[in-house]
Amino acid sequence: MSSTFPPITLPYVQNGKIRFLLSVPDFLERRLHDFDEAIKIRRNGKPLPVGKKPVHGSIILQSNDYLNVTMHPDITAAQISKLETADKELVMSAVFLHEGSDKELFETEMAKFTGFESAILCQSGWSANIGLMQAIANENTPVYIDFLTHMSLWEGIKSAGAVFYAFMHNDVRHLEKLVQQHGKGIILLDSLYSTLGDIAPLVEIIDIANRYDCVSVVDESHSLGTHGPHGSGLIASLGLTDRVHFITGSLAKAFAGRAGIILCSKRFSQYFPFTAYSAIFSSTLLPHEIAGLSATLKVIKEGDDRRKKLHENAAFLRNGLKKMGYAIVSQSQIIALEPGTESQTEVLRDALEERNVFGSVFCAPATPKNRTLMRLSVHSGIEKSDLQYVLDVCEAIRDEVDMWSWKSTKKRNSNPI
Numbered sequence: 074m075s076s077t078f079p080p081i082t083l084p085y086v087q088n089g090k091i092r093f094l095l096s097v098p099d100f101l102e103r104r105l106h107d108f109d110e111a112i113k114i115r116r117n118g119k120p121l122p123v124g125k126k127p128v129h130g131s132i133i134l135q136s137n138d139y140l141n142v143t144m145h146p147d148i149t150a151a152q153i154s155k156l157e158t159a160d161k162e163l164v165m166s167a168v169f170l171h172e173g174s175d176k177e178l179f180e181t182e183m184a185k186f187t188g189f190e191s192a193i194l195c196q197s198g199w200s201a202n203i204g205l206m207q208a209i210a211n212e213n214t215p216v217y218i219d220f221l222t223h224m225s226l227w228e229g230i231k232s233a234g235a236v237f238y239a240f241m242h243n244d245v246r247h248l249e250k251l252v253q254q255h256g257k258g259i260i261l262l263d264s265l266y267s268t269l270g271d272i273a274p275l276v277e278i279i280d281i282a283n284r285y286d287c288v289s290v291v292d293e294s295h296s297l298g299t300h301g302p303h304g305s306g307l308i309a310s311l312g313l314t315d316r317v318h319f320i321t322g323s324l325a326k327a328f329a330g331r332a333g334i335i336l337c338s339k340r341f342s343q344y345f346p347f348t349a350y351s352a353i354f355s356s357t358l359l360p361h362e363i364a365g366l367s368a369t370l371k372v373i374k375e376g377d378d379r380r381k382k383l384h385e386n387a388a389f390l391r392n393g394l395k396k397m398g399y400a401i402v403s404q405s406q407i408i409a410l411e412p413g414t415e416s417q418t419e420v421l422r423d424a425l426e427e428r429n430v431f432g433s434v435f436c437a438p439a440t441p442k443n444r445t446l447m448r449l450s451v452h453s454g455i456e457k458s459d460l461q462y463v464l465d466v467c468e469a470i471r472d473e474v475d476m477w478s479w480k481s482t483k484k485r486n487s488n489p490i
């Protein structure tokens with residue numbers, strides 16, 4: 074029997090050896106080609122989120138470490154100590170863990186911290202959301218989702234094969250209408266939105282969920298640690314804990330680790346590890362990672378001063394930007410400048426970076442193509458003088474970046490906030 078091999082094309086040199094690139098079929102070639110072409114039109118020949126590299130002394134407003142806890146000595150000490158003293162780091166799926174594991178102890182601490190009966194530690198916020206949706210929804214479950222909810226929940230809907238009905242961002246009436254039309258199901262939202270930094274109308278949405286017998290899932294990735302009593306989140310601060318079925322969160326934001334969490338009932342926490350594919354078919358966290366998270370939780374609980382500074386810093390930047398005409402919808406530490414198009418955002422990125430200020434570009438697929446934006450994330454460790462410098466820069470570049478003709482600016486001016 075003869076076999077046909079794909080043609081081998083271009084030669085290249087690696088480690089002093091000549092090797093050959095394997096060509097790819099046209100369906101993949103087209104996708105790679107489109108990516109190459111999209112990058113070619115960028116001023117620096119790189120993907121839009123990648124601008125200049127910050128240097129020592131740059132003002133970096135990109136990190137999700139809102140409480141400035143990375144490298145906290147108690148956290149690094151806890152990780153090192155676990156690495157040095159643990160008998161062995163177990164490298165396996167959590168389905169094989171027994172009662173009393175480090176994972177279970179941390180979960181108990183997180184449940185107590187947030188006021189939930191139970192918690193499930195996941196490998197990331199992404200896997201928490203995908204796993205949760207796969208474990209609670211199927212093709213017969215209507216899922217109601219705010220348009221701006223994080224991509225991981227949208228992907229969770231796909232992996233569950235559920236039918237979704239998207240409601241306009243923060244539009245309670247639209248949500249209620251959809252629920253009346255399609256019946257009880259699951260309502261998905263973020264408490265604090267990761268692109269614009271605005272906060273969901275949580276009381277009203279949870280009320281709808283309860284009145285129509287829906288399951289509620291609130292992603293608190295950007296409010297866990299930063300909001301509520303001792304950082305226990307927005308749902309806790311509004312007294313809604315007993316009325317929400319699930320809170321999910323990334324622990325790669327204020328917790329500055331690499332993990333995710335689901336807060337839920339005890340019954341659910343016993344069901345999930347043996348049901349969600351992301352829990353069964355992906356290895357659990359390592360003990361030294363859990364030791365770091367446990368130490369971080371203590372720092373967060375004791376972090377009222379850090380939270381106060383964070384919220385003061387965020388208000389200072391938000392108010393300053395609003396005063397000079399930027400359309401800011403943020404109510405939090407996430408502050409978006411919204412040029413709209415990719416090319417306008419590229420101009421803004423370069424204008425800021427030339428002056429040593431670094432934010433994060435959010436473009437497709439994180440935003441619709443015509444809603445590209447620059448996100449500035451504030452943290453508690455930044456000094457007012459640095460924020461004043463950022464404001465001075467933003468004031469100086471308004472004409473250069475054509476701020477007055479951004480769609481967001483025009484909208485704000487026709488409908489002043």
Ligand SMILES: Cc1ncc(COP(=O)(O)O)c(C=O)c1O
Nearest residue numbers: 197198199223267294323324325
């Ligand atoms: C709202 C929200 N949910 C979930 C995630 C995913 O978290 P992780 O980075 O831990 O996978 C993120 C991170 O971007 C997020 O912003």
